[in-house]
Amino acid sequence: MAKAVYPGSFDPITLGHLDVIRRAARATDELIIGILRNTKKEPLFSLEERKSMIEDCVKDIDNVTVKVFDGMTVDFARENDANIIVRGLRAVSDFEYEMQMAQTNHTIDPQVDTIFFTTSLEYAFLSSTIVKEVGYYGKDVSHYVPEPVVRKLREKFSDGILK
Ligand code: ADP
Numbered sequence: 001m002a003k004a005v006y007p008g009s010f011d012p013i014t015l016g017h018l019d020v021i022r023r024a025a026r027a028t029d030e031l032i033i034g035i036l037r038n039t040k041k042e043p044l045f046s047l048e049e050r051k052s053m054i055e056d057c058v059k060d061i062d063n064v065t066v067k068v069f070d071g072m073t074v075d076f077a078r079e080n081d082a083n084i085i086v087r088g089l090r091a092v093s094d095f096e097y098e099m100q101m102a103q104t105n106h107t108i109d110p111q112v113d114t115i116f117f118t119t120s121l122e123y124a125f126l127s128s129t130i131v132k133e134v135g136y137y138g139k140d141v142s143h144y145v146p147e148p149v150v151r152k153l154r155e156k157f158s159d160g161i162l163k
Helices: 015-027 047-058 073-079 093-108 126-134 145-158
Strands: 002-010 028-038 066-069 086-090 113-118
Touching: 002 066, 015 028, 015 047, 015 086, 015 113, 028 047, 028 073, 028 126, 047 066, 047 145, 066 073, 073 086, 073 093, 086 093, 093 113, 126 145
Parallel strands: 002 028, 002 086, 028 066, 086 113
Antiparallel strands: none
């Protein structure tokens, strides 16, 4: 059985993430989205908010669940009996870091492999950071994020001013 984890910050989930999730869910039997509790980054959305937005967006995909985790992705994978880590690749700029992480994880646990999904062209420029930037200035973000996230971003930013 192919069981995979897809780790990330998802602050917030974008259409680029969702595209990777749909494709990875088709390629695996079970996919667990792991939201990393990252102490180095100050997030816009709390872990609970991020989890509930993702759950809302993936409720129509049977084999996908959402969890929060701490620490290294390889450990999260093993704790969930998964031997695949899913990551998305947007541009050459992602490549160096992603390759380093994949090789490190594979050294720590040779049973775990990383599989990359190259971004669909229409989402190649998209990142959570860009979405927050555009949302902050009160612009339309509906081309970048799923509907539940559009609503949450509107709630967070009112007339371009952070509540
Ligand atoms: P992290 O902080 O771990 O990079 P992100 O939430 O930014 O977390 O991204 C999680 C994963 O999704 C990463 O592998 C990233 O490359 C991938 N990703 C982010 N945006 C896109 C996109 N637009 N298309 C494809 N993959 C993406």
